[in-house]
Amino acid sequence: MRRIPGAARGYILCAVVGAGSCALPAVRPGADTPWTTVALLAGLYALCEAPGRCPFLGRMLGGSVPVGAGSFFPVLLAAALLLPPAGAALAAVPGALLARVEQRPGGVRRVWRAARLSLAAGAASGAAALCGGPAALAAPALPYALVPACAAALTFCLVVAALDGGILATAERVPVRAAWRGLLPGSLGPHLVHGLAGLMTAVLWRSPYGPPAALFVLLPMYISCWVFAQYHREQGAHRSTIRALVQAVDIKDRYTRGHSERVGRASVLIARELGMDEDRLEVLRFAGILHDVGKLGVPTRVLRKDGPLTQEERRVIELHPEYGHEIVRGIGFLGEARAAILHHHERLDGSGYPYGLAGRQIPEVARVVAVADAFDAMTSTRSYSRARPVPTAVEELKRCAGTQFDPRMVRALVRALDRHGWETAVTADEPAVPPRPLLGRAALPAQPKGAPAAGSHGGRGGAARHRRGG
Structure with missing residues (x-):
């Protein structure tokens, strides 16, 4: 309770x-x-x-x-x-x-x-x-x-x-x-x-x-x-559809199990701080939960690979937003969430994917999900990276604000964390580590030297890329 x-x-x-x-x-x-x-x-x-x-x-x-x-x-x-x-x-x-x-x-x-x-x-x-x-x-x-x-x-x-x-x-x-x-x-x-x-x-x-x-x-x-x-029964059917898609992704990519639900929760926290209407909050929740649904189109061997990705494998991973958009294209009740699924890896400076959009060209919902996605990727322990403490992840988001992330979304997340706190989690199939403290309390030990950065992709530092596309 x-x-x-x-x-x-x-x-x-x-x-x-x-x-x-x-x-x-x-x-x-x-x-x-x-x-x-x-x-x-x-x-x-x-x-x-x-x-x-x-x-x-x-x-x-x-x-x-x-x-x-x-x-x-x-x-x-x-x-x-x-x-x-x-x-x-x-x-x-x-x-x-x-x-x-x-x-x-x-x-x-x-x-x-x-x-x-x-x-x-x-x-x-x-x-x-x-x-x-x-x-x-x-x-x-x-x-x-x-x-x-x-x-x-x-x-x-x-x-x-x-x-x-x-x-x-x-x-x-x-x-x-x-x-x-x-x-x-x-x-x-x-x-x-x-x-x-x-x-x-x-x-x-x-x-x-x-x-x-x-x-x-x-x-x-x-x-x-x-x-x-x-x-309400129809709304229940919508939620069942979303749950089925998320479960399919979790089964295929065991390294990010639970990640989608947390991104949905973080997206709603950001949207509330921005004062969005209740209808858009639900859209943002759907967008966060389904942002990685395109992984269903990525070969399992690529998603579960423990070593560094090759250039070809990285290109395959970077197709997952387009795959996801195609999967949900016909689901009308998702509304703006479809744009977030397609564009959540775009960067404010135009160097993101799949289309290289920049600034306000990136839909607002996609800019929200991008911050929520990167934050949870950095604060979750996976088989290939240990979690960063919440304050460290926040500092990384602030460092990348204006180039990768919308500063307005980052500020909203920081306010939400100050208000509600955040408990990180283990998303890989391995024993859970003790629960993470809330923002502002004692942080976990720093990541071991030489370990890959949570949220890194192919050697690009910090939150610049998510190694497994989410």
Whole structure:
């Protein structure tokens, strides 16, 4: 289980206390809380979320059971229109605690989600009340109810985005300037649609037919959630495709086993420091993971050769970016990652391969992967070279900045290492050495005199070339 940073624990505790304060007025003596409506809406939301944790329903629907608290926000927005703030805050709790959790620690994530949704539902109810929500629902003309419904949806979206940005900054250690970027624009449209569905539920709830009529809103909700689940299944298939390609490379080139995953991780660290959007972070991760997929087209005897490479063998190795680009050319979801696979061995001074691009001619994603690739090559122990300490590798990257690497990418990696640290690893089929310390701590003994430089290629020093093409 990954350790939760202290700042994140404090942030979650503050959210829980805030949610409790929001819900507290509902249980005070003399409070006129409509407990029947609270219980029905809380049960309805919990019923919507519960199938995501039911293996039987998952098998019946081919693994496409709607999951995620965001799938059923219309129920919470209906609660915001029908209940006072304290009641709406309470209605969100059971379903949030029951919803499926994909990552550990599950208990903490459920508590955080319950607090987050409770605060958002309470704030949305307050906004709807300020816009005359109860009176608008009772009005004969439906358009009057659009104002409180939109106010509730907008407030709900703002609170969720604000809280999500804070947890990214504290738990994931995303830079503060980038933590909230894109959260509000990306969720505003869906939340407004959820607000309309919540309005439909609330209107039917207040109609002469009563709460049972509101259940009819569940059908289109479940259809939309099923479509959303299909999208996630497609994303899962994408990840499986990538894993299969990486495993094939690892099997063929045992000297760099695990290298691809670490380059993907380092690429994301750099991209986050540069403030790239979340969509591009995923592209950079794919690019880092698949940057050496072209090794599948290189003869195994060349990849596994222990001695120096001949000129001919070096030329064969230098074809692997083009081989990789051909392999992934038809995989549409990779997007910019294909350019990174093709150009990650280009150099800023134009002396790289395969096309000798220079400066800004090299795609930005390729410049990111180039730095991540060289860094991991230098800090990983392989059969033909020992790892360099992290500070030594960083100094080598700085020395080559401006000629081989984009200085902006190097600076971003240095900031990310200062923030997160880095643990190097053994990538060859040999016993592991003790874990490497994080940046800034005591480094390992220096590389033995006469040993080939990690990341060298054919005698060119430092990070100039990777001996095995990656």
